[in-house]
Amino acid sequence: MSDTPVAENRLFEPTADFASKAHVPSLEAYKELHARSLADPEKFWGEIASELTWLKPWDKVLDESEAPFYKWFTGGQTNITLNCIDRHIQAGNGDRVAIYWEGEPGDSKVLTYQDVHDEVCRFANTLKKLGLDKGDSIAIYLPMIPELAIATLACARIGAVHSVIFAGFSAESIKDRVLDASSKAVITADGTYRRGKELLLKNIVDEGVADCPCIEKVLVVQRHPEKEPFAHDWKEGRDFWYHEAAEGVDSVCEAEPMDAEDMLFLLYTSGSTGKPKGIMHTTGGYMVYTYLTSKLTFDLKPESDVYWCTADVGWITGHSYIVYGPMQNGVTQVMYEGAPNWPGEDRFWEIVEKYKVTIFYTAPTAIRAFMKWGDQHVTKHDLSSLRLLGTVGEPINPEAWMWYHKLIGSEKCPIVDTWWQTETGGHMLTPIPGAIATKPGSATVPFPGIDAAVLDEEGNECERGILAIRKPWPSMLRGIYGDPERYKSTYWCKWGGKYYFPGDGAIKDEHDYFWITGRVDDVVNVSGHRIGTAELESVFVEHPSVAESAVIGVPHEIKGQGLVAFVITRTGAEGDEDTWRKELTAMVDKKIGKFARPEKIVFSNDLPKTRSGKIMRRLLRDIAEDRPLGNVTTLADPSVVDSLKAKYKG
Numbered sequence: 001m002s003d004t005p006v007a008e009n010r011l012f013e014p015t016a017d018f019a020s021k022a023h024v025p026s027l028e029a030y031k032e033l034h035a036r037s038l039a040d041p042e043k044f045w046g047e048i049a050s051e052l053t054w055l056k057p058w059d060k061v062l063d064e065s066e067a068p069f070y071k072w073f074t075g076g077q078t079n080i081t082l083n084c085i086d087r088h089i090q091a092g093n094g095d096r097v098a099i100y101w102e103g104e105p106g107d108s109k110v111l112t113y114q115d116v117h118d119e120v121c122r123f124a125n126t127l128k129k130l131g132l133d134k135g136d137s138i139a140i141y142l143p144m145i146p147e148l149a150i151a152t153l154a155c156a157r158i159g160a161v162h163s164v165i166f167a168g169f170s171a172e173s174i175k176d177r178v179l180d181a182s183s184k185a186v187i188t189a190d191g192t193y194r195r196g197k198e199l200l201l202k203n204i205v206d207e208g209v210a211d212c213p214c215i216e217k218v219l220v221v222q223r224h225p226e227k228e229p230f231a232h233d234w235k236e237g238r239d240f241w242y243h244e245a246a247e248g249v250d251s252v253c254e255a256e257p258m259d260a261e262d263m264l265f266l267l268y269t270s271g272s273t274g275k276p277k278g279i280m281h282t283t284g285g286y287m288v289y290t291y292l293t294s295k296l297t298f299d300l301k302p303e304s305d306v307y308w309c310t311a312d313v314g315w316i317t318g319h320s321y322i323v324y325g326p327m328q329n330g331v332t333q334v335m336y337e338g339a340p341n342w343p344g345e346d347r348f349w350e351i352v353e354k355y356k357v358t359i360f361y362t363a364p365t366a367i368r369a370f371m372k373w374g375d376q377h378v379t380k381h382d383l384s385s386l387r388l389l390g391t392v393g394e395p396i397n398p399e400a401w402m403w404y405h406k407l408i409g410s411e412k413c414p415i416v417d418t419w420w421q422t423e424t425g426g427h428m429l430t431p432i433p434g435a436i437a438t439k440p441g442s443a444t445v446p447f448p449g450i451d452a453a454v455l456d457e458e459g460n461e462c463e464r465g466i467l468a469i470r471k472p473w474p475s476m477l478r479g480i481y482g483d484p485e486r487y488k489s490t491y492w493c494k495w496g497g498k499y500y501f502p503g504d505g506a507i508k509d510e511h512d513y514f515w516i517t518g519r520v521d522d523v524v525n526v527s528g529h530r531i532g533t534a535e536l537e538s539v540f541v542e543h544p545s546v547a548e549s550a551v552i553g554v555p556h557e558i559k560g561q562g563l564v565a566f567v568i569t570r571t572g573a574e575g576d577e578d579t580w581r582k583e584l585t586a587m588v589d590k591k592i593g594k595f596a597r598p599e600k601i602v603f604s605n606d607l608p609k610t611r612s613g614k615i616m617r618r619l620l621r622d623i624a625e626d627r628p629l630g631n632v633t634t635l636a637d638p639s640v641v642d643s644l645k646a647k648y649k650g
């Protein structure tokens with residue numbers, strides 16, 4: 001991307017009209033809230049938690065005795081689904097639409113909160129009927145159909161730990177996750193659509209769990225109950241159609257009382273090693289934090305808003321800002337199954353117009369794609385219902401921000417650029433619309449309760465450095481499943497273990513606004529999806545002709561970042577570059593998923609290494625971005641660089 005954030009100094013104040021109706025109506029109100037939240041976090045979070053339903057009050061809001069294994073609301077009991085569903089029905093809002101669902105081929109469904117209650121309870125009772133229970137781990141591999149939200153909530157209802165696997169992941173990725181979590185069941189669908197093409201999900205699951213002895217049941221939702229199912233295989237005794245298993249099952253299911261620190265879900269994400277991490281989130285703190293962030297960041301008005309987050313529930317954004325946060329606020333939302341450009345490049349705007357969406361939350365990569373597809377797809381639709389826009393997942397370049405502001409927001413909608421992570425559970429840095437003026441490309445200021453700073457390696461505040469979170473917050477990860485040491489060494493490795501280290505670089509400007517500069521570890525953010533370079537490297541070295549590889553992230557016009565692989569083949573390896581390239585790409589598809597395919601694979605006889613044998617990735621990035629090379633004096637063999645440069649260009 002051409003423009004750099006720090007050079008950006010445009011400031012967009014919230015309109016008086018927006019501010020006057022907002023939950024947090026002014027900068028002063030934000031400052032007061034933020035100061036109060038940090039001065040006495042236990043009081044602040046205790047008050048917020050009191051707005052929700054609990055089955056038993058907590059004894060202590062924050063327990064720091066085993067830091068960095070923090071605990072929140074200890075002694076308290078609740079079930080998050082009581083706040084997502086029952087509370088709204090009790091308040092007389094059972095008739096409010098919870099989900100307007102739009103299928104890619106044009107089918108649609110409307111579910112009220114009462115419908116969601118009945119469906120979740122039926123699903124929950126069906127899980128019980130199949131022998132699943134509190135504490136069991138259940139994998140969910142579903143497309144963006146209502147059953148994805150329903151199955152997720154049904155697990156929470158009975159106290160089972162869900163592990164949602166994004167339906168773009170390959171069979172091998174399913175296997176890794178299912179084995180790591182020891183999942184007892186998988187919930188999937190026969191199929192779904194992507195750009196009009198059928199995807200046979202059940203068959204991918206079959207392949208994924210073939211060697212997973214922990215899996216006892218596979219529960220299959222039929223995508224089109226009224227038609228023939230998609231092509232599929234079947235294993236008697238293990239596989240069940242959901243609609244058959246649910247026959248005659250009751251639509252009332254008592255919510256299982258859960259301790260605040262009982263695990264709610266696992267969600268796998270990439271780190272800097274080859275093995276994805278199972279991020280653990282628990283019940284109470286996650287519930288409170290996603291409730292408040294949804295309410296304030298999106299200024300939710302459940303009586304009138306129609307909210308649409310375009311993420312997939314397979315990622316943390318869908319967990320926190322499709323399922324749990326918005327539903328705890330009782331808002332009406334849109335859920336869409338398919339691609340943004342199917343059947344036309346205006347599909348999103350057609351949906352905004354159809355449902356009169358008021359709040360729209362998407363990823364910068366999508367915005368850049370819309371820009372490329374052309375304004376005509378936007379301007380032919382009436383988007384006047386929109387009042388607030390949001391972005392998530394990666395830094396947004398000011399050019400894309402301005403396009404979003406003008407074309408989609410008609411220059412009147414605030415844009416909330418929300419910085420956060422799978423690990424943080426909810427928004428950490430974000431403008432609070434109505435209170436915080438925005439700058440294109442900046443995630444602006446910390447959310448109430450968040451003590452964020454830009455630090456140098458020694459822990460001193462500085463202008464350009466590493467982002468740190470200096471106090472625990474309710475929805476922080478509770479660890480990495482099965483690996484407490486990795487939790488400590490990944491997130492608490494800096495600053496004497498006192499502060500949380502998210503792995504992002506940041507700048508703090510003269511207005512104390514934060515600008516995220518990207519990852520400082522070996523994680524690449526491709527279209528908002530985190531991919532560890534080590535994950536790809538470990539795929540490549542399984543190829544018999546490959547001796548070694550180094551993968552780096554490079555700027556990409558649409559995806560934000562793309563992956564480039566440098567591969568050293570074995571001396572005397574059989575085959576040619578074209579064949580290897582095809583084979584390696586197929587291996588990525590198979591072992592991770594198509595979304596992790598590299599943009600470019602460069603074959604070479606050598607890589608730039610230090611005399612001690614360490615690959616100098618910085619030089620590889622310089623080569624890929626055609627920059628003058630940095631210091632090469634430490635290279636064992638400086639001539640490698642020239643030949644790589646030529647190879648890269650060729």
Ligand code: WTA
Binds near residue numbers: 317519
């Ligand atoms: C990046 C997605 C800049 C960041 C919610 C972070 C962002 C990683 C932003 C987490 C943003 C996310 N501006 N960068 N608004 N939001 N990131 O776990 O590098 O999929 O560490 O969570 O995405 O990705 P994850």
